[in-house]
Amino acid sequence: MKQNTFLQSGHVPTLIAAFLYFDLAFMVWVMLGPLGVQIAKDLGLDPLQKGIMVATPVLSGAVWRVVLGVLVDHLQARLTGLLGQVLVIAALGVAWAGGIHSYSQVLTLGLFLGIAGASFAVALPLASRWYPPEHQGKALGIAGAGNSGTVLAALFAPSLATAYGWPQVFGFALIPLSLVLGAFFLMAKDAPNAPPPKRWAEYLAVLQDHDAWWFMFFYAVTFGGFVGLASSLTIYFNAQYGLDPKTAGFFTAACVFAGSMVRPLGGGLADRFGGIRLLTGVYMAAAMSLFVVGIGLPQAWMALLAFVLAMLSLGMGNGAVFQLVPQRFRQEIGVMTGLVGMAGGVGGFYLASSLGYSKQMTGSYEGGFYVFGGLALLALVGLTRVKTRWRTTWGAACLTGARI
Numbered sequence: 001m002k003q004n005t006f007l008q009s010g011h012v013p014t015l016i017a018a019f020l021y022f023d024l025a026f027m028v029w030v031m032l033g034p035l036g037v038q039i040a041k042d043l044g045l046d047p048l049q050k051g052i053m054v055a056t057p058v059l060s061g062a063v064w065r066v067v068l069g070v071l072v073d074h075l076q077a078r079l080t081g082l083l084g085q086v087l088v089i090a091a092l093g094v095a096w097a098g099g100i101h102s103y104s105q106v107l108t109l110g111l112f113l114g115i116a117g118a119s120f121a122v123a124l125p126l127a128s129r130w131y132p133p134e135h136q137g138k139a140l141g142i143a144g145a146g147n148s149g150t151v152l153a154a155l156f157a158p159s160l161a162t163a164y165g166w167p168q169v170f171g172f173a174l175i176p177l178s179l180v181l182g183a184f185f186l187m188a189k190d191a192p193n194a195p196p197p198k199r200w201a202e203y204l205a206v207l208q209d210h211d212a213w214w215f216m217f218f219y220a221v222t223f224g225g226f227v228g229l230a231s232s233l234t235i236y237f238n239a240q241y242g243l244d245p246k247t248a249g250f251f252t253a254a255c256v257f258a259g260s261m262v263r264p265l266g267g268g269l270a271d272r273f274g275g276i277r278l279l280t281g282v283y284m285a286a287a288m289s290l291f292v293v294g295i296g297l298p299q300a301w302m303a304l305l306a307f308v309l310a311m312l313s314l315g316m317g318n319g320a321v322f323q324l325v326p327q328r329f330r331q332e333i334g335v336m337t338g339l340v341g342m343a344g345g346v347g348g349f350y351l352a353s354s355l356g357y358s359k360q361m362t363g364s365y366e367g368g369f370y371v372f373g374g375l376a377l378l379a380l381v382g383l384t385r386v387k388t389r390w391r392t393t394w395g396a397a398c399l400t401g402a403r404i
Helices: 010-031 038-041 045-073 077-098 103-117 120-128 133-164 166-186 198-205 210-241 245-261 263-272 275-295 300-328 330-362 366-392
Strands: none
Touching: 010 045, 010 077, 010 103, 010 120, 010 133, 010 166, 038 045, 038 103, 038 133, 038 166, 038 210, 038 245, 045 077, 045 120, 045 210, 045 275, 045 300, 045 330, 077 103, 077 120, 077 166, 120 133, 120 330, 133 166, 133 245, 133 263, 133 300, 198 330, 210 245, 210 275, 210 300, 210 330, 210 366, 245 263, 245 300, 263 275, 263 300, 275 300, 275 366, 300 330, 330 366
């Protein structure tokens, strides 16, 4: 059979719409992190409260991803994405108009911002269902590169907050969100070969498969590390090295840019060399980088280099995991995207909150970095255990054209 090129094999407007939706949703999902220094100062928050504040949208997003993953199967991805965007815009509008005056109010906003984080469970199935197995890594890498929205938050939110006050940043965010909502409405289209909705029992049946749990754990480390750092680094650079919020935001943006831009590269490399091989290197590099940061480097630029390496590794790992998931669970991609994305959110919540807890209890962030580096090594051990079985069963050359 004649092989189509990547662009000819799917629906490019939908792929672009998925990227834009994902990008702006991730921008607002992690917004409390880059604004954390200013919010904490005005509300008088301690290190643990700061950690919980930036971690709340991450955990909320983990829960919402399951909900949106189910809705994708029943309502299709396009309608689910439109509903999610409207809810996030409404929440930000209320926060901007009414203001945030207490710790409980900022946590409540964080719960609603989690809906933006759940965009993962919509954008990836929306793009994935248009593309054949041999192009899954590239398609999901491009759609998943929307996590670059975290760069926008780190780059612009602290500066806007310094110039206009942090409550006004919520109002500024409404402008691009509304534009992307319109673009998504016009460009996104559901794939004609989407699987039929599943019965509720079938969602639980997926969890009986051990491979589902392995993918959830692997993504809890790669994406959890990425989003946990994206949410926490502005506060970390401010507290650890005394950088002002604007400079700390620029440092964070550099780290997040590195991790988000290589997600398509990770998917492409996984298509070419195999997701398992790429993940092996990813976990080794991520663990090494986090252990080095945990030592407590004397200069901010040294920490910046270590974090950039960590984010490069984790970003490519995100692309590699989702090169593998559609090969194993193509008919369950909606619910699996929700479950795996949920696990990634849980990993991010753990990292962000544990850094705040470590700082509160010990006066240092190193404990949080050491534990998460250990989780990366544990993921490496788990990958070593399953790789032979994966390559000889569902990843066998006689069953798929994709590299496993």
